[in-house]
Amino acid sequence: MKLQCRIGVKHSQETVMHNESHSKFVLLVEFRSQTVERGLVYDDDGQFRVLIENPEPEIFNVASLDFAKPYIELKQLMLAELANYHIPREECEEKIADKLYDFAQRMLSKCKDFSIVVTIKQFFDYIVDPSDMHNNGPHMVPTSTEAIMLLSRKRMEYESDDSEFESCTVCLEEMVEGSMVATLTCSHIFHDDCISEWLKRSHYCPNCRFEMPTALNL
Numbered sequence: 384m385k386l387q388c389r390i391g392v393k394h395s396q397e398t399v400m401h402n403e404s405h406s407k408f409v410l411l412v413e414f415r416s417q418t419v420e421r422g423l424v425y426d427d428d429g430q431f432r433v434l435i436e437n438p439e440p441e442i443f444n445v446a447s448l449d450f451a452k453p454y455i456e457l458k459q460l461m462l463a464e465l466a467n468y469h470i471p472r473e474e475c476e477e478k479i480a481d482k483l484y485d486f487a488q489r490m491l492s493k494c495k496d497f498s499i500v501v502t503i504k505q506f507f508d509y510i511v512d513p514s515d516m517h518n519n520g521p522h523m524v525p526t527s528t529e530a531i532m533l534l535s536r537k538r539m540e541y542e543s544d545d546s547e548f549e550s551c552t553v554c555l556e557e558m559v560e561g562s563m564v565a566t567l568t569c570s571h572i573f574h575d576d577c578i579s580e581w582l583k584r585s586h587y588c589p590n591c592r593f594e595m596p597t598a599l600n601l
Contacts, residue, residue, distance in 0.1 A: 387503070538562070
């Protein structure tokens with residue numbers, strides 16, 4: 384799973400009318416969320432290329448947030464809104480809320496009569512094998528449920544403060560100390576929830592294309 388979040392502004396007559404009747408710190412925030420499944424193949428140069436893309440309908444909601452509120456109180460309101468979009472990990476919601484707050488404060492110091500647009504996209508990628516191609520396009524072969532359940536799991540630990548932190552190649556975030564991680568048979572390590580979601584859609588390791596057992600060959 385890969386998460387993409389963009390925060391921008393929108394100027395409109397609706398925004399002007401809104402700000403004329405409210406404090407300048409009360410802003411309309413549009414939340415737009417979409418989940419996209421993508422089938423990836425390897426190019427000749429070893430890079431991934433998107434072969435198919437199946438976007439789900441966009442989820443849309445508008446919230447009125449008062450950025451004059453104490454930060455802790457406002458952050459709880461933002462987190463409550465973000466919970467509607469099923470973002471896989473809590474720390475991702477926290478980062479989006481922090482970025483939204485910082486962005487709003489910067490914009491309020493520069494201009495008025497604007498609203499904020501938060502666009503969230505979640506990409507669930509799986510690798511397509513040419514041998515799995517059918518007349519109607521690529522066929523996704525997930526890892527068996529039993530194989531996912533039997534993955535080796537542990538809390539990430541580091542021996543010293545200067546140890547190099549690894550990154551999960553599914554979400555591209557650091558696997559910080561204390562994170563729950565899972566190790567595949569090929570020895571590659573990922574966030575537990577990230578690789579579990581990946582394997583529900585593909586039976587290949589995201590790093591080396593090692594084949595995990597499927598329901599057909601377990």
